[in-house]
Amino acid sequence: MLIHSNNKVHKMSRLYKLCGAIVLLLMLLASNSQVKAQDAAPAGGADAEKGKTLFTNNCAQCHSVTDEKVVGPGLKGIRDRAPGGDWLHKWIKNSSALIASGDQYANQVFNANGKIQMSSFPSLSDADIDGILAYVDQASAPAKPAAGGEQGNNTAPAGATASSGPSEMFTVVLVALLVVMLLVLGVLLVIVTILSKAVSPVTTTDGTQVPSAFGQKLRTGLSNAFNNPTLRSIVIWLFLLVAAKETIDGAYGVGIQQGYAPKQPIAYSHKLHAGQYKIDCNYCHTGAQKGKNATIPAANICMNCHGVIKKESPEIQKIYAAIENNRPIEWIRVHNLPDLAYFNHSQHVNVGNVACQTCHGEIEKMEVVEARTSLTMGWCIDCHRRTDVNTKDNAYYDKLVALHRKESKDPLKVANIGGLECSKCHY
Ligand code: HEC
Ligand code: HEC
Ligand code: HEC
Ligand code: HEC
Ligand code: HEC
Ligand code: HEC
Incomplete structure (x- = not known):
């Protein structure tokens, strides 16, 4: 018994020493960043x-x-x-x-x-x-x-x-972490002190030591909890569920870019050009009506106007610089499907008569382009289920429409013309 309580005292003093070491480390870090601050003086x-x-x-x-x-x-x-x-x-x-x-x-x-x-x-x-x-x-x-x-x-x-x-930010985070650790340690220390008092053997009047009632209850309580199979499996399942949920959430998030709005190399504004000056989307994105890609305009399209308009602006000077250096402006791509999926603009914009805004949001109100939709497979499929095919003035669909009328009273949806077939969207 005596040896036992000595052991406990030993453990406690180790805990105190650990605290001391952390305090010392904190002080060192603090003084170090002070030196840095002096260095930084202009x-x-x-x-x-x-x-x-x-x-x-x-x-x-x-x-x-x-x-x-x-x-x-x-x-x-x-x-x-x-x-x-x-x-x-x-x-x-x-x-x-x-x-x-x-x-x-x-x-x-x-x-x-x-x-x-x-x-x-x-x-x-x-x-x-x-x-x-x-x-x-x-x-x-x-x-x-x-x-x-x-x-x-x-x-x-x-x-x-x-x-x-390390950068200053890093130091700040480190110090904050250490402070939190210190607090946790302090709380643990208090708990350990209280518990060890409660469970330490009581010396009776005749000099013999007996375990305290609380200590005994605690011990049996804990060992019961560990040995209880129901409780144990609940804990294990909880852990597995949380881990699985995190993994699945993470996997679904991969590649989704909704809300992505990178700062572009030139402060070009759709709000100004497409909104205020009402320049047609197709004037710049010439590919949208004709082919797979809508295309981003080359600098010479900008020069149609900026050869004279606002030449002195530093932002416009960047267009000049790109042309003089014979280097394209390095616009950062906002919307991007993975290679495994096939999407064609002209099919939607020209044949399907879908407005740009249906998929891209109100671009003409954006100072900086932001991806408003998720571009996931579910998003494509969902629209194909809901949307009627634009069959007006399109002889190509006449026969299909006639066939469809025989089978169903509902209008012809994209889903009915193969819009849900894997091979239509996947190479
Ligand atoms: C004067 C030329 C011009 C006009 C007009 C214009 N755009 Fe753009 N558009 C650009 C340029 C340049 C970029 C690349 C820089 C950026 O993202 O802001 C761009 C980028 C975009 C993007 C993001 C492309 C990507 O990287 O994923 C979309 C979507 C877009 N435009 C749609 C539209 C729509 C819709 C309209 C009409 C309402 C329109 N644009 C009118 C020049 C134009
Ligand atoms: C059809 C004409 C036209 C085209 C094409 C055009 N712009 Fe403009 N742009 C304007 C007008 C008009 C203004 C407003 C000028 C003003 O505020 O006095 C402007 C303003 C700007 C500004 C703001 C300049 C500033 O400092 O205020 C930038 C940046 C700009 N355009 C970039 C571009 C880029 C990049 C392209 C090519 C993708 C482009 N523009 C194509 C007409 C055009
Ligand atoms: C309109 C664009 C523009 C602005 C604004 C501008 N610079 Fe420059 N700067 C340049 C260009 C371009 C060069 C390259 C030399 C040349 O072509 O004249 C340059 C060169 C320099 C150089 C020499 C670089 C080297 O590699 O030796 C220094 C230093 C410099 N700039 C400082 C400044 C400072 C400081 C400011 C702000 C007070 C400033 N610049 C504002 C465009 C600009
Ligand atoms: C049915 C939905 C849909 C419609 C309608 C649509 N887009 Fe897109 N757009 C997309 C998707 C999806 C992408 C990504 C394509 C990729 O990564 O291959 C994209 C990409 C773009 C891009 C950047 C890449 C490229 O293709 O050059 C531009 C610019 C763009 N769209 C402009 C437009 C304009 C302008 C219109 C209207 C004339 C329009 N879009 C209509 C879905 C649409
Ligand atoms: C806003 C609604 C909408 C969204 C979102 C949309 N589509 Fe479509 N899609 C259409 C319409 C409408 C048509 C029918 C065009 C036609 O008449 O040929 C179509 C047709 C197609 C076709 C041709 C189908 C066939 O059988 O001929 C393909 C392939 C396609 N879409 C791929 C995609 C992909 C990939 C996406 C997602 C990145 C997507 N679509 C998102 C509306 C949409
Ligand atoms: C309307 C177009 C469309 C159709 C039809 C379609 N897909 Fe997709 N699929 C996509 C797009 C777009 C993506 C990319 C989604 C992303 O980047 O999140 C995709 C992604 C995938 C992926 C990669 C995993 C993922 O979610 O990113 C698989 C696997 C897949 N599709 C299988 C299928 C199968 C199997 C079918 C037929 C039952 C099918 N697809 C039909 C458009 C389509």
Whole structure:
């Protein structure tokens, strides 16, 4: 008995030690992120916070803070790349003057980017520009922003800084998790203390120790529960059911894209073009009447109008850039069936006379295209069951309609002409 309670004390002290270790880890993490916050302080008084606003309002439409080219080159690592001194200040305030002055690097960048004129920013002060550059450094290497950061002194390769150390977000999540764990541990500790008091042997007046009544009840209660076959199978079945449901839900969700509305490379708006200016869908999606794919318009269709309309807009400049670089605009596809299914637009739009909006929703009201329907097999089949075939003025259907009339009084549905046959939709 004595040995037994010693053992318990031993276990408890282990629990306390574990708590201590976690507290220590938390403190370490906290101090570490403090050091990081100091690192992040803008170099030389440059205000990265203000720089962010300036960048978003003036530069973001043409530049990313990564390697990715938008209209102009990605600005990641720009301080390492550009000539030193106040070259960057001069360039950003008035790039064409710098190019005209014969500056070698300026001309090199200008020629490498299809000779597109960057806007001038004479109103930006040197401090503003330093702020923007500090923001670019920070945003392109969030883990270790501008360490030690004198201008142009950042010798570490940009790629290496970007991947070192956990991001701030990660640290926050980790700390939050640890706090929760600590709370749970605390509660467990309290329970263990109470229980061990309750079950610890009671010393009677004559010096012998007997197990407490509560302890005995608890022990028999628990072992009964474990040995009860009904209870055991209920628990197992519950577990299996939950696991099965999760798996099935997950499997059904694969490939379904309802609600998908990716940000497109150019802020093209259907609400403006198809809604306000009432441009016909078929003017741009020329394939819908004729073939399988509706097709996305090439940049030269945009140029029919934007050769003159709003040429100065940075968004329109992106169309020009695509044409000059001889590269198609990389629109992100919103609707996409898996290869195993066959869908033909002209069959629905032209022959079936189904409106675009029936399947795509009110595109003419969307600033950004969003997938409004699930595009699942059930969705296709459901419509084929409900929808009458458009037989008017279509001699092709005359015989079929006559045949159908003999068998049924209901109108001819898509289902009746083979719209539910597997091979119609599957290759
Ligand atoms: C209308 C689009 C546009 C805007 C807005 C714009 N830029 Fe540019 N930028 C360019 C283009 C295009 C180039 C490539 C050089 C050229 O063709 O003139 C460039 C080049 C640069 C370069 C040199 C890049 C290199 O790789 O050496 C820097 C630095 C730069 N821009 C900073 C800025 C900053 C900062 C702003 C905002 C204050 C800004 N740009 C706004 C289009 C733009
Ligand atoms: C001026 C040209 C133009 C007109 C007019 C136009 N569209 Fe578009 N449409 C586009 C471009 C460009 C895209 C690709 C970018 C995007 O998704 O916003 C697109 C994308 C789409 C998509 C998503 C394609 C995908 O990736 O799955 C649908 C659906 C669509 N349009 C339907 C319509 C309908 C319906 C109309 C008429 C109400 C219409 N469009 C009118 C140019 C046009
Ligand atoms: C039939 C003429 C026409 C066609 C074709 C056309 N647009 Fe437009 N677009 C307009 C008009 C009109 C405006 C509104 C201009 C204004 O606000 O002054 C506009 C505005 C825009 C704007 C907003 C510009 C801004 O900064 O306000 C973008 C972006 C745009 N169009 C992209 C495109 C793209 C991409 C295509 C090709 C897929 C395209 N347009 C095809 C007529 C057209
Ligand atoms: C019966 C339903 C239905 C109708 C009606 C319909 N679409 Fe579609 N649309 C789809 C489906 C399904 C897809 C995905 C096709 C794929 O991934 O093969 C799609 C894809 C698209 C795409 C992108 C891919 C492509 O085919 O180029 C565009 C653009 C589009 N539709 C425009 C239109 C326009 C414009 C109309 C009206 C003239 C229209 N759709 C009418 C169901 C429909
Ligand atoms: C909004 C209703 C609607 C939806 C949704 C729809 N269809 Fe249809 N579908 C029709 C109509 C109407 C016809 C009959 C056209 C005709 O007259 O030939 C048709 C015909 C067809 C046919 C030819 C059938 C035959 O026997 O000739 C195929 C194949 C087809 N659809 C595939 C699909 C696929 C695949 C989808 C889902 C991605 C789909 N449809 C979604 C309305 C729809
Ligand atoms: C009206 C068109 C249509 C008909 C008819 C049709 N399917 Fe499909 N089927 C589809 C589409 C569209 C998908 C893709 C659904 C998705 O991406 O979620 C699909 C997907 C599937 C899949 C892949 C599993 C899945 O759900 O994604 C199987 C298997 C399948 N169909 C079997 C059949 C069989 C068997 C028949 C005949 C009894 C049949 N289909 C008839 C349109 C059809």
